[in-house]
Amino acid sequence: MKNAGKGSRPSSRTHRPSRQILTDGAYETIKELVMDNQLEPGERINIEELARQLEISTTPVREALARLESDGLVRKRALTGYAVAPLLDLASLGHLFEIRHLLEPHAAAKAAKLATDTELANLREMVELMRTDDIGDAYGHYRAFAAHDTEFHALVACYSGNPILEQTLAGLHLQWHLYRLRFEPEVGLDTIAEHASIATAIVQRDAVAAAEAMREHLRQSEKRLLPVAQRRS
Structure with missing residues (x-):
């Protein structure tokens, strides 16, 4: 050469x-x-x-x-x-959470029954990653947190063992729409605590507790976002 x-x-x-x-x-x-x-x-x-x-x-x-x-x-x-794309209005937010309440508690319960030990470790790791992420008002300051939040919900859906349920939730792109409505540092801290409760129940293979922890997370998420959607409607 x-x-x-x-x-x-x-x-x-x-x-x-x-x-x-x-x-x-x-x-x-x-x-x-x-x-x-x-x-x-x-x-x-x-x-x-x-x-x-x-x-x-x-x-x-x-x-x-x-x-x-x-x-x-x-x-x-x-x-x-x-x-x-437009922001979610009050009706759209309600429709989105209606679907989530139907699907995600079921996914959490199934994950508690079916997830492998490696998958359980992945859920715990995702919660710990969120604890170390920067949390700020602007997207550039919560980019990693938002990605890990999205991945946590995707993992729960994946570990449910139902690929159609997983694809349905992924197709909603719900996290990005919700973050556009409102994100504040205290919201991130609440989300971490709620995710930790979900992960703990799944790791303990308590399907009932996992479903209830997911329901509570969804209730609190909707409660946090409802005033914003009401102002826009």
Whole structure:
């Protein structure tokens, strides 16, 4: 193999980030704008302007928006392009929690019966991770906490042994919609305590207690969010 000459140009790959890296960066940046309501609910998204602000081409911005659409955070409209998804109103919040009350306590009870020892350890670990996460008012300060919160509920659904139930809950993208309504540090602390109660009951393989702990978590979550939804309705 020949050595590169002194005047050889280094490969552009060395200097230029891959498109996937650009897309990932655009995804996180736009998501933060949406979660912090800097892009307001219903606002049309100007792809060219975003690309200029991020100093990238429009391609990774479009790919990022497609991912955010699958998250339920933006919507694609015919002829007009992408717009930020609306916040949950009072009726939508009620419908969402109705589904959660039907499915998630059942998932917790099933997980208490079916989860393996490794899976039980995963639940305990997720609660401990949440205890170490930063909790602040802005999305950039609670990003990891929100991700672990989402993963905790996903693990409970997964360990229920019912893939259709798991897919149904995942398809709701419920955590992101709820965080857009309200997040404050004390909400995070309450959530950790409630998750710990759910995990403890599942680890103890107490299906009745696991279902009740999940119901209580859902009741408290709805109670925390209800005033916000009422103000918007």
